[in-house]
Amino acid sequence: MIPSAFDYARPENLQDAFALLAEHGDEAKLIAGGHSLLPMMKLRLATPSILIDISRIDGLAGIDATRDGLKLGALVTHAALAASEQVRKLAPALADAAAQIGDTQVRNRGTLGGACAHGDPAADYPAVLLALGARLRIAKKGGETVKEADDFFRGMFETALEGDAILTEIALGPAPHSAYVKFPHPASHYAVVGVAAKLELQGAKIASARVAITGVGDSAFRAKSVEKALSGVDAGDAAAIRSACIDAAAGIEARSDVFASGSYRAAMAAVYAARAVTAAAIR
Numbered sequence: 001m002i003p004s005a006f007d008y009a010r011p012e013n014l015q016d017a018f019a020l021l022a023e024h025g026d027e028a029k030l031i032a033g034g035h036s037l038l039p040m041m042k043l044r045l046a047t048p049s050i051l052i053d054i055s056r057i058d059g060l061a062g063i064d065a066t067r068d069g070l071k072l073g074a075l076v077t078h079a080a081l082a083a084s085e086q087v088r089k090l091a092p093a094l095a096d097a098a099a100q101i102g103d104t105q106v107r108n109r110g111t112l113g114g115a116c117a118h119g120d121p122a123a124d125y126p127a128v129l130l131a132l133g134a135r136l137r138i139a140k141k142g143g144e145t146v147k148e149a150d151d152f153f154r155g156m157f158e159t160a161l162e163g164d165a166i167l168t169e170i171a172l173g174p175a176p177h178s179a180y181v182k183f184p185h186p187a188s189h190y191a192v193v194g195v196a197a198k199l200e201l202q203g204a205k206i207a208s209a210r211v212a213i214t215g216v217g218d219s220a221f222r223a224k225s226v227e228k229a230l231s232g233v234d235a236g237d238a239a240a241i242r243s244a245c246i247d248a249a250a251g252i253e254a255r256s257d258v259f260a261s262g263s264y265r266a267a268m269a270a271v272y273a274a275r276a277v278t279a280a281a282i283r
């Protein structure tokens, strides 16, 4: 459980970080909170020869409420998101997820950007960002691009980020009727199944819904048939919501491991989807 030897650099700004990335190429790894990368290094699943520590770069740890929603720096910690009144008000699903990640140590060090960049199939945030329609700002030496969450999470530990890119900001529109619920693994707290829902309500009815699921497939995914089935459903009708959520994992090859079989995960996806929608509706 001892990583292989590595050098360490702590750039003070993005330009210096890009220069280090260009100098060291594939040998380099960015480190933010270190709570996914360091365990991988201890297992020698990652053996970078240099770590580029971006955790003290200025301007990447803000939580800003704007007219259009929230702008969140990539270095915002899970603990800061969980504690933020603005996040709780404008995007409660994100606060729900942040508060349920790991334990206190993980939440104090781990970052939103690091969790998204890592692309773990059981991570909590990808479901939330998909349901909330987040936009992720990616900086490179030559400029910036913005990706929709739908285009960012691509597979198991696979995202739209290239090796020389740094995720700098995540932007979300207001989503007051949103919630995230999960069935946590009892040891790690990662999602065995986690579901985020965002609703637009028209009176007592669900006008439109976005529902996304993590922990079940190779990557978080939108449950589009559920989203369609929820349209027009009475937001207080628990049986109708359960019925709309029944095929939540349809078309997904659900992962099996020693803790939960694929068919169990798929069954729980339906249960937790209904819970997430119900929780979002009463906010």
Ligand SMILES: Cc1cc2nc3c(=O)[nH]c(=O)nc-3n(C[C@H](O)[C@H](O)[C@H](O)COP(=O)(O)OP(=O)(O)OC[C@H]3O[C@@H](n4cnc5c(N)ncnc54)[C@H](O)[C@@H]3O)c2cc1C
Binding pocket: 029, 030, 031, 032, 033, 034, 035, 036, 037, 038, 039, 074, 100, 101, 102, 103, 106, 109, 110, 111, 112, 113, 114, 115, 116, 117, 118, 120, 122, 123, 124, 125, 161, 165, 166, 167, 168, 188, 189, 190, 191
């Ligand atoms: C005991 C334990 C329990 C956990 N439980 C949960 C849980 O319940 N739910 C959950 O979702 N997660 C869980 N995690 C993971 C945790 O949330 C991590 O903090 C997170 O996945 C990674 O964030 P980080 O800042 O620590 O990233 P790091 O570990 O520093 O980096 C992770 C990866 O992302 C890259 N990276 C980091 N920041 C950026 C950036 N801004 N731009 C581009 N690339 C970047 C790094 O190069 C590395 O490849 C757990 C971790 C531990 C150790």
